[in-house]
Amino acid sequence: MSSKTFYIDTLGCQKNEYDSQILGADLMKAGCRAVMNPEEADILIVNTCGFIDAAKMESIEHIFDMARIKGENKKLVVTGCLSQRFHKELSDEMPEVDLFFGVNDYDDIAAELLEDGPASGKVEETAADGATENRDKVRGSAEKVLHYKDRIIPKGTYSSVLKIAEGCNNTCSFCAIPAIRGPFRSKPMEECIREAEQMAADGVEELVIIAQDTSQYGIDLYGEVRLPQLLRELCKIDGIRWIRLMYVYDEGITDELMDVIASEPKICKYIDIPIQHISDHVLTMMRRRSDKASIIRTVNKLREKVPGIHIRTTLLVGFPGETPEDHQELLEFVKEAKIDRLGVFSFSDEEGTLAHSMPGKLEQEEKDARRDEIMEAQQEVSLELNQKKVGMTYEVLIDDAAGQTDDGDLLYIGRTQYDGPEIDDEVEFCSSREHQPGEFVRVVIDEAGEYDLLGREI
Structure with missing residues (x-):
């Protein structure tokens, strides 16, 4: 069992967050401990996005940020879409990175990350057409069937x-x-x-x-x-x-x-x-x-x-x-x-x-x-x-607390069933009661903006 610590920096979409949770679970099963500060980690992992130019640039910046704090005793690992898509170019341009992994490669990453010494240098990649070839420090084979894998879901996740x-x-x-x-x-x-x-x-x-x-x-x-x-x-x-x-x-x-x-x-x-x-x-x-x-x-x-x-x-x-x-x-x-x-x-x-x-x-x-x-x-x-929603009452899922009103009521931010997390409209409402994120309450809408609703708990 390992006593190493790890830090995962996740970029991009929900699918990457999902993959990071799987990788985190594998590392914890191997005895590793997750830390919130990259300075404290033995293993630094950047789970990248490579979908559009802006996402690629953000991923590269984060890789260099991790490289600056790597030091001599840490291992720097890059995974995700950018790594899958541009592994050869990244490997040539970023010698600071110890390992590159593809997006379909989470079964055996933990074991390889915990190996002592330098990276083995060659791992197998399966291309989209099914052909295989050796690539320096890259892997990314696609399974024929997607299977259930344990995930680390942070405490309090609703x-x-x-x-x-x-x-x-x-x-x-x-x-x-x-x-x-x-x-x-x-x-x-x-x-x-x-x-x-x-x-x-x-x-x-x-x-x-x-x-x-x-x-x-x-x-x-x-x-x-x-x-x-x-x-x-x-x-x-x-x-x-x-x-x-x-x-x-x-x-x-x-x-x-x-x-x-x-x-x-x-x-x-x-x-x-x-x-x-x-x-x-x-x-x-x-x-x-x-x-x-x-x-x-x-x-x-x-x-x-x-x-x-x-x-x-x-x-x-x-x-x-x-x-x-x-x-x-x-x-x-x-x-x-x-x-x-x-x-x-x-x-x-x-x-x-x-x-x-x-x-x-x-x-x-x-x-x-x-x-x-x-x-x-x-x-x-x-x-x-x-x-059209002014005067209507909705069930609202609370996402966050937002302070107090001048009258001393508590302010909260939540969503109706008609709004996805982090991408859609929000409901800001006041209440005389204390609540926690993840609770459901009923809110009557008093005002409406272009993307937000204002109301009060009933």
Whole structure:
């Protein structure tokens, strides 16, 4: 058993946080101890994001930060998407790093990290096409099936993700994720349920369901999509109060799935659908399976079958070849469709993707101007929708305390079932009672802003 200490610096999305929890559990099983200060750690781990340029730069900065405090007796390890995607370049440019690992490589990392002496220098990597080759200090083999692994969920965690699948079989021309995380592979249903039961036993009340494409859950294991069946089983778990669906592609939103969302009280009336665009011209260039008609049909049907559902989406503007007419079509859609929660990103030119070699690329200034115009339109939509909530009463999950009012009441920040953690609207409310994060209270809404609601506990 080891007596070493470790520190994990996690960047990027919920999937990386999930992977860090698995790695932390493996290290603790081996006798290591987690520390909150990197200065105190024997092993420094940076779990990187490599999805877009801004994330890559942030990851590189964090690696150099860790390198500056490494000293002679610490081991510096880099894992995550950036390491998987640019392992050779990073290895050449960063001799300070002892080991690079890929995103599909968490089974044996702990054992290798605890080896004394320098890194072995060669580990196996499995490329996206299945070919294998030796790479200096890099590994990243993709399993055929995603399995349950123990995680370290911090004490007091009441909202956490359940990853039901890994990888992606979509071929969107702007996205490097399939090359980074490999083909789509589901976690067996019984293992998803076991993991959720353990999360509930650890105090988790909000289950956030994630995958690269949640709507395809089970297709590889069972020959059919089994997301509705999985959701019904998860709803049976005691202790889980909210189940939130993320990354559900519109072509996978079936009548059966809508019926489950509508009929199961534990499932939040909220769904994240990555639309990306509405112009058929752009959607075709993006190699999306959806078109304008299918997207609008899905949105309308969801609202019909699941009254009150809040839809979240992300849009990508400034794609190569996007014309002013395409942009105007998207702008009109935002104004007319009134999507409840919406984020917008400027196109990031990612090497290794099909879009990287496409003609018609726009200047960054133009891309950002289009992004800002979409967001300005969405602000008006969001304000209009929020104002309709004034006078309504909602169940709110408390996330944080926010001080006191001038009258001495306590202030809290929370969310309704219609808002995902850290990405959507918040409810700030006052109360005469003391509360802790993770508690549920009822709040009446008194005021509404573009992205926040103000109210009081009743």
